[in-house]
Amino acid sequence: MTFKKSLLALSLTCSSFYSVGAAFQLAEHSAAGLGRAFAGEAAIADDASVVARNPALMAQFDTMEFSISGTYVMPDVSLTGINASNGTDPAALNSDSIAPSAFIPAMYLVMPLNDKFALGFGTFSNFGLATEFPEDYAAGQLAGETSITTVNFNTSLSYKVNDNFVIAGGLNVIYAEASLVRNFGETGGKLTLPPTMIPTPETVASDLAGDDISYGWNMGLSYDFNENHRLGFSYRSEVKLELEGEYTNDLPGFIGGFEGKVVPGAMDITLPAIMEFSGLHQLTDTVAVHYSAMWTGWSSFDKLAGYEVGVDDPVFEKEENFSNSMRYALGATYQLSTNMKLRTGIAYDESPADENHMSISIPDTNRIWLSAGLNYTFTNKSSVDFGVSIVKGDTQTFTETDDIGQDWTFESQGDAYLVSAQYNHVF
Numbered sequence: 001m002t003f004k005k006s007l008l009a010l011s012l013t014c015s016s017f018y019s020v021g022a023a024f025q026l027a028e029h030s031a032a033g034l035g036r037a038f039a040g041e042a043a044i045a046d047d048a049s050v051v052a053r054n055p056a057l058m059a060q061f062d063t064m065e066f067s068i069s070g071t072y073v074m075p076d077v078s079l080t081g082i083n084a085s086n087g088t089d090p091a092a093l094n095s096d097s098i099a100p101s102a103f104i105p106a107m108y109l110v111m112p113l114n115d116k117f118a119l120g121f122g123t124f125s126n127f128g129l130a131t132e133f134p135e136d137y138a139a140g141q142l143a144g145e146t147s148i149t150t151v152n153f154n155t156s157l158s159y160k161v162n163d164n165f166v167i168a169g170g171l172n173v174i175y176a177e178a179s180l181v182r183n184f185g186e187t188g189g190k191l192t193l194p195p196t197m198i199p200t201p202e203t204v205a206s207d208l209a210g211d212d213i214s215y216g217w218n219m220g221l222s223y224d225f226n227e228n229h230r231l232g233f234s235y236r237s238e239v240k241l242e243l244e245g246e247y248t249n250d251l252p253g254f255i256g257g258f259e260g261k262v263v264p265g266a267m268d269i270t271l272p273a274i275m276e277f278s279g280l281h282q283l284t285d286t287v288a289v290h291y292s293a294m295w296t297g298w299s300s301f302d303k304l305a306g307y308e309v310g311v312d313d314p315v316f317e318k319e320e321n322f323s324n325s326m327r328y329a330l331g332a333t334y335q336l337s338t339n340m341k342l343r344t345g346i347a348y349d350e351s352p353a354d355e356n357h358m359s360i361s362i363p364d365t366n367r368i369w370l371s372a373g374l375n376y377t378f379t380n381k382s383s384v385d386f387g388v389s390i391v392k393g394d395t396q397t398f399t400e401t402d403d404i405g406q407d408w409t410f411e412s413q414g415d416a417y418l419v420s421a422q423y424n425h426v427f
Contacts, residue, residue, distance in 0.1 A: 024127050024128060024129035024148055024362060025126065025127055025272075025274075025296060026104065026125050026126055026127055026128050027327075028071040028073070028104045028106075028418065028420065029041075029049050029052040029053060029069075029106055029124050030047065030049035030052070030067065030069050030106065030385070030387075030420070030422055031069050031071070031373065031385040031386055031387040031420035031421050031422035032044075032046045032047055032049065032343070032373065032375065032385040032387065032422060033049065033053070033387070034071060034371060034373060034387030034388070034389055034418060034420045035343035035344070035345070035371055035372060035373015035374065035375075035385065035386070035387030035388070035420075036290065036329075036331030036332070036333065036343040036344065036345035036371060036373065036387075037329045037330075037331055037344075037345030037346055037347040037369040037370070037371035037389065038292065038329055038345070038347065038369075039278075039290050039291055039292050039329035039330050039331030039345040039346075039347065040278045040279065040280050040290025040291060040292055040329075040331060041053040041054070041276065041278055041292055042054040042057075042220070042222075042232035042233060042234045042276045042277065042278035042292060043057070043222065043230045043231060043232035043278035043279055043280040043290060043292075044057070044278070044280050044290055045057040045058075045060035045061070046375070046385075047065065047067045047108075047383075047385070047422070047424045048061075048065045048066060048067035048108035048109055048110040048120070048122075048424065049067050049069065049106070049108050049122075049422075050108075050110070050120070051108045051109075051110065051120040051121065051122035051154060051156055051170075052106065052108065052122050052124045052154070053234055053276065054168070054220040054221075054222065054232045054233070054234040054276070054278070055120055055156035055157070055158050055168035055169070055170050055218070055219075055220045055234075056158050056166040056167060056168040056220035056221050056222040056232065056234075057158075057166075057220070057222055057232065058110045058112075058118035058119075058120045058156065058158040058168065059118055059158045059159075059160045059166040059168075059222070061110050061112050061118060062112060063112065063426055063427060064109070064110065064111045064112065064426070064427040065109070065110050065424060065425065065426050065427070066107075066108070066109050066424070066425045066427070067107065067108045067109075067422060067423070067424045067425075068105075068106070068107040068108075068422065068423055069105070069106050069107070069385070069420060069421065069422035069423075070103060070104065070105045070106075070420065070421060070422075071103070071104040071105075071106075071387075071418055071419070071420035072101065072102070072103050072104075072418070072419050072420070073101060073102050073103075073104060073416060073417075073418050074101050074416065074417040074418070075097070075099040075100075075101065075414070075415070075416045076097065076413075076414070076415045076416065076417070077097060077098050077099045077131075077412070077413070077414040077415075077416075078094075078095060078096050078097060078098070078412070078413050078414075079093060079094060079095045079098060079360060079410050079411070079412050080093070080094055080410065080411040080412075080413075081093025081094050081138075081408075081409070081410060082397060082409040082410060082411055083399075083407075083408075083409040084138065084139075084186075084406070084407070084408055084409070085406050085407040085408070086186065086187060086406045088138050088186045090409075092138040092186070093137075093138055093139055093408065093410060095133065095137075098131045098132060098133060098143070098360070099130060099131050099132070099414075100130055100132060102128075102130070104125065104128075106122070106123065106124035106125070107122070107123050107124075108120065108121065108122040108123075108124075109121045109122075115160070116159060116160050117157060117158065117159055117160075118157070118158045119155075119156070119157055120154075120155070120156045120157075120158070120170075121154065121155055121156075122152070122153075122154040122156075123151065123152070123153055123154075124151075124152055124154070125149075125150050125151055125152060126150065126152055126236070126271070126274065127148065127150045127271050128148060128149055128150055129146065129147065129148045129362060130145075130146065130147040130148075131143060131145070131146045131147075131360075131361055131362070132144075132145050133145070135183055135201075135202045136183070136201040136202050137183065137185060137201070138185055138186040138201065138408075139185050139186075139360070139400075139402065139406075139408045140182060140183035140184055140185030140186075140201055140202075140205065141182050141183070141184065141185050141205055141402035141403055141404070141406075142182075142185075142359070142360055142361065142400050142402055142408060143182070143359075143360045143361040144180075144181040144182045144183050145179060145180070145181040146179070146180055146181075146361045146362065147177070147178065147179045148176070148177075148178045148269070149176065149177040149178070150174055150175070150176045150271065151174070151175045151176075152172050152173075152174050153172065153173040153174075153175075154170050154171070154172050154173075154218070155170060155171055156168055156169065156170030156171075156218070156220075157169060157170070158220075163224070164223055164224045164225070165221075165222075165223050165224075166220075166221065166222045166223075167219070167220070167221055168219060168220040168221075169217065169218070169219045169220075170217065170218045170219070170220075171215070171216075171217055172215065172216040172217065172218060172236075172237075172239070173213065173214075173215060174213070174214050174215070174216060174239050174241070174271070175211070175212075175213050176211060176212050176213075176214070176241050176243065176269070176271075177209075177210070177211045177243075178208075178209070178210060178211075178241075178243050178267055178269065179208070179209040180206065180207075180208045180209075180267075180304075180306060180316060181204065181206070181207050181208075182204075182205045182206040182207075182316065183201060183202055183203060183204055183205055184199040184200065184201060184202075184203040184204075184205045184251070185201050185205075185402070186201055187404065187406070197252070197254075199250075199251055199252065203250050203251060204248070204249050204250040204251075205249055205250075205251060205403075206247075206249050206306070206315060206316045207247065207248050207249060208245070208246075208247045208265050208267060208306040208315070208316055209245045209246060209265075210243035210244050210245025210246070210265060210266065210267055211243055211244075211245065212241045212242055212243045212244065214239050214240060214241050214242075215239070216236065216237040216238070216239040216271075217236075217237045218234065218235060218236040218237065219234070219235050220232065220233065220234040220235075221233045221234075227282075228281065228282035228283075229279075229280070229281050229282070230279070230280045231277070231278070231279050231280075232276075232277070232278045232279075232280075233275075233276070233277050233278075234274075234275070234276045235273070235274070235275045235276075236273060236274040236275075237273055238270055238271060238272050238273040238297060238300050239270070239271040240268070240269075240270050240271075241268065241269045241270070241271065242266065242268055243266065243267045243268070243269065244264070244265070244266045244309070245264075245265050245266070245267075246262050246263070246264065246265050247262070247263055247264070247265025247306060247307075247308055247315055248260060248261060248262045248263070249315075263308050263309070264308070264309035264310075265306055265307065265308060265309065265315070266306070266307050266308075266309050267304075267305065267306045267307070268305070269301070269304070270300040270301055272296050272297040272298050272299075272300050272301060273296070273297040273300070274294065274295070274296050274297075275294070275295045275296075275297075276292055276293070276294040276295075277292065277293050277294075278290065278291065278292040278293075279291050279292075285335070286334055286335040286336075287332065287333070287334055287335075288332065288333040289330075289331070289332050289333075290330075290331050290332070290333070291328075291329060291330045291331070292327070292328070292329045293326065293327070293328055294326065294327040294328075294329075295324065295325075295326055296324065296325050296326075296327070296352070297324050298322035298323060298324055298325055298352035299322060299323055299324050299352075301320055301322045301352075302319070302320060302321055302322065303317060303318060303319050303320050303321075304316075304317070304318045304320055304361075304362075305317040305318070318359060318361070319357050320353075320354070320357055320359065320362070321354040321356070321357045322352040322353060322354065323352050323354065324352065325349075325350040325351065325352040326350050327347060327348070327349045327350065328347065328348050329345055329346070329347035329348075329369070330345065330346055330347075331343065331344060331345030331346070331371070332344055332345070338377075339376055339377045339378075340374060340375070340376050340377075341374060341375040341376075342372075342373075342374050343371075343372065343373040343374065343375070343387070344371060344372045344373075345369070345371045345372075346368070346369060346370055346371070347368070347369035347371075348366070348367075348368060348369075349366065349367040349368075349369065349391075350366055351364045351365050351366050351367075352364070353365075355398065358396070358398035358399075358400060359400060360400060360410060360412070364414075365393040365394040365395075365396055365412070365414055366393070366394050367391050367392065367393045367394075367414075368391070368392045369389055369390075369391050370389065370390045370391075370392075371387060371388065371389040371390075372387070372388055373385060373386055373387035373388065373420075374386055380426070381425060381426045381427075382423070382424065382425050382426070383423075383424045384421065384422065384423055384424070385420075385421070385422040385424070386419075386420065386421055386422075387418075387419070387420040387422075388417075388418065388419050388420070389416075389417070389418040390415070390416075390417055390418075391415060391416040391417075391418065392415050393413065393414035393415055393416075395411065395412070395413045396411070396412055397409065397410070397411045397412075398410060398412070
């Protein structure tokens with residue numbers, strides 16, 4: 001596996017750089033879903049994006065359909081310094097924006113094979129993250145550049161057991177890249193060394209990058225009580241990534257540094273399992289309501305650590321101690337006219353982060369989603385979807401400790417604004 005010091009072309013076109021879901025989870029699979037805050041995703045068969053959330057819904061399609069979507073994420077994640085145990089001015093910890101804006105693409109194809117089977121393909125992402133701090137950031141050992149990029153290539157098959165019940169399963173090929181860069185930051189006299197021997201704040205304390213290809217599986221169920229009421233369930237397996245690449249740092253040898261020497265490096269990350277239950281209820285000819293409860297098994301993500309290949313002791317380690325989390329969403333759809341459908345939704349997204357292990361490199365908090373969207377049908381073969389969401393995060397205060405025992409206290413605030421567009425074509 002070839003290692004990278006920076007993200008390559010595939011990452012720039014097929015990945016996600018900032019998470020607006022819990023931890024570094026991504027929900028931005030379609031514009032249609034965004035417009036209802038992803039309420040009812042495991043039960044609604046609006047378009048081919050069902051491949052990403054519940055492939056059992058492919059049985060609802062009579063003809064082949066293609067969907068392509070793009071979501072633009074504008075995060076607003078800020079930090080305010082409260083205290084530094086080494087005497088550094090807390091104002092040096094302030095940052096107006098630590099997460100870059102990003103474009104998240106996805107595309108899907110559903111192909112009915114006969115009256116029993118349907119086949120689907122999808123390219124999308126379930127996880128992604130990026131945070132960026134200046135090279136001379138005072139708390140540089142806690143946060144420099146952090147990126148986790150994943151692309152999921154999925155193939156799914158559904159089987160219609162009878163007129164009411166459908167089962168489906170799929171295989172996933174996941175390509176992942178991760179990069180962690182930490183600088184030495186300020187010490188405030190914490191190290192008892194001559195000033196000429198203390199690394200500068202910009203000195204690279206850890207630089208680890210790697211990639212991997214791994215595999216997972218997913219399954220889905222749907223049950224139609226009648227043409228107006230449907231329940232859906234989906235499950236996506238956890239995926240273990242063994243990222244291999246390169247590690248280096250610029251620290252001097254007398255404190256255990258590599259002085260710029262590049263060695264083989266490795267980092268293990270487990271992407272958690274996801275389980276979702278949804279309902280869809282068509283109340284009248286024009287009004288439908290839908291809802292979802294999603295569970296994510298974040299307890300599998302206990303730490304973020306990097307190793308020099310062949311050495312047991314980590315060169316980089318951050319305890320995360322995540323807990324499993326829930327996401328709840330409620331939405332409604334209104335058929336305004338023959339050609340136009342309106343959507344809205346609200347969601348509550350729980351944070352899996354442990355309050356005793358908060359991190360500025362993976363900033364996380366409970367979130368509220370407020371969403372709206374529409375679908376416009378041009379012909380019986382083509383339509384477009386648009387969606388917008390405002391994601392509001394809680395304000396929280398926490399203390400994080402670096403590798404040499406310095407405590408840094410922050411107040412964090414994280415919001416985001418999302419806009420999405422999608423084109424659907426029936427063949």
